[in-house]
Amino acid sequence: MSIAVEHISKRFGTYEALHDVSLKIETGELVALLGPSGSGKTTLLRIIAGLDLPDSGSIRLNDEDATAQTARDRRVGFVFQHYALFRHLSVFENIAFGLRLRPRATRPPEKEIRDRVNRLLELIQLSWLGDRYPAQLSGGQRQRVALARALAVEPRVLLLDEPFGALDAKVRKELRRWLRRLHDNLHVASVFVTHDQEEALEVSDRVAIMNTGRIEQTGTPTEVYDHPASPFVYQFLGDVNLFHGRSEAHASGYVRPFELEISRRGENRGPDDGAVIASIRFIGSAGPVVRLELERDDTAQPLEAEITRDRFRELDLKVGEKVSVTPRRLTTFNVAGLKG
Amino acid sequence: MSNSFLKRASILPGFGPALGYTVLYLCLIVLIPLSAVFLKSVSSSWEHLWRTVTAPNVMAAYRLSFGASFIAGIVSAAAGFLIAWVLVRYDFPGKAFCDALVDLPFALPTAVAGIALTSLYTENGWLGRYLVPLGIKVAFTPLGVVVALTFIGLPFVVRSVQPVLADADRELEEAASSLGASRLQVFTRVIFPMVGPALLTGFAMAFARALGEYGSVIFISGNLPMKTEIVPLLIVTKLEQYDYAGATAIAVVMLLSSFLLLLGINILQRRTRRFMEADQL
Amino acid sequence: MAVQWTLTLLAIAALGAFIALPLIAVFVQAFDKGWAAYLTAVSDPNTLSAIKLSLLAVGIAVPLNMIFGIAAAWVIAKFRFRGRDILVSLIDIPFGVSPVISGLIFILLFGAGGWFGPWLEKYDIHIVFAVPGIILATIFVTFPFVARELIPLMESQGIEEEEAALVLGASGWQMFFRVTLPNIRWGLLYGVVLCTARALGEFGAVSVVSGHIRGETNTLPLHVEILYNEYNYAGAFAVASLLSVIAVVTLGLKKLLEWKTGRGTP
Numbered sequence: 001m002s003i004a005v006e007h008i009s010k011r012f013g014t015y016e017a018l019h020d021v022s023l024k025i026e027t028g029e030l031v032a033l034l035g036p037s038g039s040g041k042t043t044l045l046r047i048i049a050g051l052d053l054p055d056s057g058s059i060r061l062n063d064e065d066a067t068a069q070t071a072r073d074r075r076v077g078f079v080f081q082h083y084a085l086f087r088h089l090s091v092f093e094n095i096a097f098g099l100r101l102r103p104r105a106t107r108p109p110e111k112e113i114r115d116r117v118n119r120l121l122e123l124i125q126l127s128w129l130g131d132r133y134p135a136q137l138s139g140g141q142r143q144r145v146a147l148a149r150a151l152a153v154e155p156r157v158l159l160l161d162e163p164f165g166a167l168d169a170k171v172r173k174e175l176r177r178w179l180r181r182l183h184d185n186l187h188v189a190s191v192f193v194t195h196d197q198e199e200a201l202e203v204s205d206r207v208a209i210m211n212t213g214r215i216e217q218t219g220t221p222t223e224v225y226d227h228p229a230s231p232f233v234y235q236f237l238g239d240v241n242l243f244h245g246r247s248e249a250h251a252s253g254y255v256r257p258f259e260l261e262i263s264r265r266g267e268n269r270g271p272d273d274g275a276v277i278a279s280i281r282f283i284g285s286a287g288p289v290v291r292l293e294l295e296r297d298d299t300a301q302p303l304e305a306e307i308t309r310d311r312f313r314e315l316d317l318k319v320g321e322k323v324s325v326t327p328r329r330l331t332t333f334n335v336a337g338l339k340g
Numbered sequence: 341m342s343n344s345f346l347k348r349a350s351i352l353p354g355f356g357p358a359l360g361y362t363v364l365y366l367c368l369i370v371l372i373p374l375s376a377v378f379l380k381s382v383s384s385s386w387e388h389l390w391r392t393v394t395a396p397n398v399m400a401a402y403r404l405s406f407g408a409s410f411i412a413g414i415v416s417a418a419a420g421f422l423i424a425w426v427l428v429r430y431d432f433p434g435k436a437f438c439d440a441l442v443d444l445p446f447a448l449p450t451a452v453a454g455i456a457l458t459s460l461y462t463e464n465g466w467l468g469r470y471l472v473p474l475g476i477k478v479a480f481t482p483l484g485v486v487v488a489l490t491f492i493g494l495p496f497v498v499r500s501v502q503p504v505l506a507d508a509d510r511e512l513e514e515a516a517s518s519l520g521a522s523r524l525q526v527f528t529r530v531i532f533p534m535v536g537p538a539l540l541t542g543f544a545m546a547f548a549r550a551l552g553e554y555g556s557v558i559f560i561s562g563n564l565p566m567k568t569e570i571v572p573l574l575i576v577t578k579l580e581q582y583d584y585a586g587a588t589a590i591a592v593v594m595l596l597s598s599f600l601l602l603l604g605i606n607i608l609q610r611r612t613r614r615f616m617e618a619d620q621l
Numbered sequence: 622m623a624v625q626w627t628l629t630l631l632a633i634a635a636l637g638a639f640i641a642l643p644l645i646a647v648f649v650q651a652f653d654k655g656w657a658a659y660l661t662a663v664s665d666p667n668t669l670s671a672i673k674l675s676l677l678a679v680g681i682a683v684p685l686n687m688i689f690g691i692a693a694a695w696v697i698a699k700f701r702f703r704g705r706d707i708l709v710s711l712i713d714i715p716f717g718v719s720p721v722i723s724g725l726i727f728i729l730l731f732g733a734g735g736w737f738g739p740w741l742e743k744y745d746i747h748i749v750f751a752v753p754g755i756i757l758a759t760i761f762v763t764f765p766f767v768a769r770e771l772i773p774l775m776e777s778q779g780i781e782e783e784e785a786a787l788v789l790g791a792s793g794w795q796m797f798f799r800v801t802l803p804n805i806r807w808g809l810l811y812g813v814v815l816c817t818a819r820a821l822g823e824f825g826a827v828s829v830v831s832g833h834i835r836g837e838t839n840t841l842p843l844h845v846e847i848l849y850n851e852y853n854y855a856g857a858f859a860v861a862s863l864l865s866v867i868a869v870v871t872l873g874l875k876k877l878l879e880w881k882t883g884r885g886t887p
Binding site: 351419 | 640717829
């Protein structure tokens with residue numbers, strides 16, 4: 001079941017939330033809408049679900065125009081950022097909610113409802129919590145119940161708004177891998193909204209990076225990371241240094257901390273290899289890589305570099321020492337923001 | 341989207357019918373009947389109106405109503421602050437009961453309160469028999485009006501001060517005393533400025549309610565002409581004499597003053613809320 | 622410690638003198654002439670008809686204001702629209718109007734010299750100085766109670782649960798009865814309890830429109846007044862004690878519901 005977003009625009013008063021956004025999601029695909037807050041990603045998700053109405057453009061679900069359909073008729077599974085579990089219903093009844101609503105003619109018999117809810121409880125590994133109420137659950141448990149509730153009605157597409165936003169770091173990691181496996185078993189088109197680039201790059205098949213109501217770039221995680229289409233995408237996907245070359249001949253560009261080569265001044269390979277001299281201001285040596293905070297001698301501009309522990313030990317660096325810094329890979333954009 | 345002019349689009353159902361019903365019911369029950377008062381008052385001559393609302397007995401009633409309401413508001417504010425303070429800060433047996441008791445004037449019919457208070461303060465009442473020999477006459481005097489209005493006003497003050505006191509950061513007080521402030525200074529410099537707006541709101545609400553109060557007052561006041569007649573009583577008296585124009589004229593004066601008061605309370609409440617929000621940051 | 626106990630005792634004394642004492646006085650005076658006199662006063666036919674009329678007024682005013690309160694709170698708490706703030710202020714108006722004036726407005730509308738007076742007279746319909754007037758005045762006076770209770774509650778609950786119900790396939794009414802109503806049930810009950818208490822106890826407004834026809838247009842509080850003015854103190858306090866019991870029960874229910882809705886005072 002595919003989703004097609006075609007030329008969607010949406011304003012809230014004078015604020016332009018979405019500007020001519022188009023996106024296609026195929027069956028079996030898991031797509032991340034990635035962007036900072038206010039970029040329009042949640043609005044887009046809500047428009048796909050029918051929870052907000054676009055000013056112009058259309059939504060097609062499985063090649064049928066669904067723009068005029070109500071949320072009720074679209075049969076989408078939606079997982080809310082704060083879960084929106086029904087606080088007066090038990091976990092079991094929360095999951096059964098969508099099935100019990102159906103008119104008698106299409107409602108499954110009670111036994112089938114029970115079986116289906118129990119299967120879903122097993123799937124989310126919470127069989128023992130069916131009688132509890134939402135207030136008695138942890139954040140991660142609520143998240144899974146919200147997902148089971150959305151899946152109970154056998155949705156055509158699955159939409160998740162910041163699914164891991166309110167969880168602590170460890171639960172987040174577990175849950176997103178679990179979600180990936182779950183998605184692979186479902187054969188639906190899934191879209192999830194996140195502001196966390198690591199999460200988007202790790203879980204999704206494709207990433208759509210949004211900024212101020214527009215999609216800046218779509219592509220696989222590798223594509224967008226290695227070939228960012230704009231300075232915004234480049235900066236949003238990871239830490240970055242703005243790097244001006246030593247001479248006018250060098251264009252200024254962007255370089256990631258791990259793409260900076262650090263060497264002792266004596267090791268210089270040539271007079272004009274693009275290296276600049278910088279002083280070490282701080283060394284963060286906890287963790288798999290060592291993080292150096294540097295200050296360029298010529299422009300006093302701060303730089304951040306990451307080197308392996310082995311390299312750090314080999315160089316035997318101390319705070320206050322001067323080193324030479326060379327970018328291994330410099331990404332440049334022209335004035336229009338297009339890749340140079 | 342027929343409603344798009346009125347509202348920001350929302351997919352929740354029922355906006356149109358619910359708004360329609362709300363406005364219709366509001367108009368039928370409140371707005372149209374109330375507008376009758378104002379329309380009725382402009383239908384009679386200006387001069388007649390002016391003479392009615394400035395007649396000596398009406399002026400005396402204004403003095404009594406506003407004066408007694410004001411004093412009752414002050415007494416309520418003082419006693420209410422004390423009660424709120426004790427309920428928030430101290431623990432003692434029967435506290436929950438005392439807390440529930442505060443709301444009694446909201447729940448007790450005013451006529452019941454009126455006859456009960458009267459029976460307490462007459463010459464051989466439980467309190468009157470000690471007060472009258474001392475020369476303090478409560479029943480059938482302006483003082484009785486104040487007592488009844490204090491009964492009515494007290495819960496307003498307690499209930500508006502209580503949440504602010506409960507929310508107020510005790511660390512601030514501790515910080516102040518660690519800086520060498522005396523108990524009195526902590527109270528006047530730290531606590532009072534925090535609770536001030538809520539206390540003023542409570543006072544204003546008690547005052548507004550007292551101005552219009554009828555049932556609890558008319559029994560204890562004795563309704564002596566020029567002495568213990570409150571404004572609402574004059575309206576009733578005029579109605580009983582079928583002087584609808586006169587009753588309406590006095591009612592308009594009362595309505596305007598209570599709407600002004602409500603406006604003031606609204607502004608005060610907004611300020612209190614802002615304080616409480618700022619406090620949470 | 623000394624300050625604490627002094628203040629506590631002062632507060633208890635203030636509560637006792639201003640609030641508890643009148644309540645106690647009602648019950649003591651009610652039984653002043655013994656049980657038999659109490660029962661006679663309470664079972665007097667005029668008392669019984671006053672009870673009936675009071676219940677009738679409550680039975681009509683409370684459900685009407687409840688339905689209004691739910692509709693108004695739904696619109697105000699769940700939608701953003703022009704004029705929303707004005708609507709909120711307008712709903713509060715009856716709280717700022719003297720009970721006496723609340724009665725007066727219906728006399729101006731439906732009384733002999735009122736807007737609809739001649740028309741009503743022509744068809745021999747009695748509103749003022751009759752039961753409909755009492756009911757109208759009661760509705761007016763208790764108008765804001767339920768709406769006022771529900772608006773902040775529904776606002777704090779947001780719209781996500783309703784949206785979730787719709788996405789799961791609920792119709793508008795299914796959403797309302799399965800999600801919205803269960804979520805507000807305690808707050809709604811709280812508002813209804815306060816509304817009922819006020820409707821039963823309203824005096825000024827009802828007094829103005831009733832005409833004081835004994836056995837016909839007397840509610841319980843009006844009956845108290847009549848008995849009192851006839852110097853039948855034991856009778857007046859006996860009927861007053863019925864109303865006081867209701868007031869005490871109201872306070873108990875109120876506390877219980879405050880505890881249920883988790884907003885009990887600390």
